[in-house]
Amino acid sequence: MPNFRLSQRLAPLQRNVFADMDRAKAVAIAAGREVIDLSLGSSDLPAPDHVVAVIAASLQDPSTHGYLLHQGTLPFRQVAAAWYERKFGLGVDPETEVLLLIGSQEGTAHLPLAVMEPGEIALLQDPGYPSHAGGVYLAGGEIYRLPTTADRGFLPDFSTIPTEILSRSRLLVLSYPHNPTTAIAPLAFFEEAVAFCRHHQLVLAHDFPYPDLGFDGVEVPSIFQADRQKQQAIEFFSLSKSYNMGGFRVGFAIGNAELIGALRRLKAVVDFNQYQGILAGAIAALTGPQACVEATRQRFRDRRDIFINALAATGWTIPKPVSTMYLWAPLPEPWQTRSLEFCEKLVAETGVAASPGIGFGDCGEGFVRFALVHDRDRLEEAARRITQFLAR
Missing domain, CATH: 3.40.640.10 (Type I PLP-dependent aspartate aminotransferase-like (Major domain))
Structure with missing residues (x-):
């Protein structure tokens, strides 16, 4: 055992939403799942x-x-x-x-x-x-x-x-x-x-x-x-x-x-x-030229529409955001008070990773955040897997 102690400042920093999902993704990958990561707002688009x-x-x-x-x-x-x-x-x-x-x-x-x-x-x-x-x-x-x-x-x-x-x-x-x-x-x-x-x-x-x-x-x-x-x-x-x-x-x-x-x-x-x-x-x-900014904005707007429409076909209605690169989705029955469990099971069973609302604060419970960081084919595939998960 080490002969030292750590600062108590670290005590409130034991967990955060991204670390929790990183562990869940690692478990899914180890189990052979192909992960579609919608949990982290890291753009997949290249720098100009x-x-x-x-x-x-x-x-x-x-x-x-x-x-x-x-x-x-x-x-x-x-x-x-x-x-x-x-x-x-x-x-x-x-x-x-x-x-x-x-x-x-x-x-x-x-x-x-x-x-x-x-x-x-x-x-x-x-x-x-x-x-x-x-x-x-x-x-x-x-x-x-x-x-x-x-x-x-x-x-x-x-x-x-x-x-x-x-x-x-x-x-x-x-x-x-x-x-x-x-x-x-x-x-x-x-x-x-x-x-x-x-x-x-x-x-x-x-x-x-x-x-x-x-x-x-x-x-x-x-x-x-x-x-x-x-x-x-x-x-x-x-x-x-x-x-x-x-x-x-x-x-x-x-x-x-x-x-x-x-x-x-x-x-x-x-x-x-x-x-x-x-x-x-x-x-x-x-x-420099700012056409790249407009192209990025249009790309995320289009992805918003693609993913919302794909999930709407399953009966999951998500409000259409007017900004950012995310969807803030109210969870369907029976998951309204179990956002972390929903996200852990979702990635374990389908490979689709999202961020549980509870990770952003108590008032986030009942929601899940999807980051729109993949193109159409991957978003539609993610929606297909989510549809199967909800049906089960």
């Missing part, structure tokens, strides 16, 4: 050719092979600020209001360390993305869950938060388009959230990896259209979804200069930055 070409060319330049410190990220920060201004019509200072991240998850997980003291409370959506909770636990914080349910259009009700909770709260985390429910928040809700945070002196963090995945003409707002002076908020972006660059780990934060500065100081003692060649590719993505 012009982005890959820039990264490949950088490999031949030895000057890109060293550490990249903050000052060396200024060209990217300038491009990110210009991209945001083009997209949302609001100016951004690349020196003080932009920070490069190794994926947006790095930023959302580290932010609680920069803004919370042990024992203080973060207000998180339920259901919500698991890494939002992980960062709070590592900071020694506590969590108050905000029900984010269909009866309110998947928008939390701030008026229900007890006064004693608000007195200890320091952080509100929102994410729209919402993972896992696929909901979009109207600008009026963001205005309400900003006013709420100003009144209660809360930091407002908005996780925003899907700004380009609104379908059928739906516009996806930024939090800074409600907080135009950047007084309360910080917003996290990713190139993983719009440009299919998940494995390259490129994200960035835009926001209040004091929050950006605090996160930068924290980041400085945790890591440097990604390889300069990857950053050159990210610059090419944000400044």
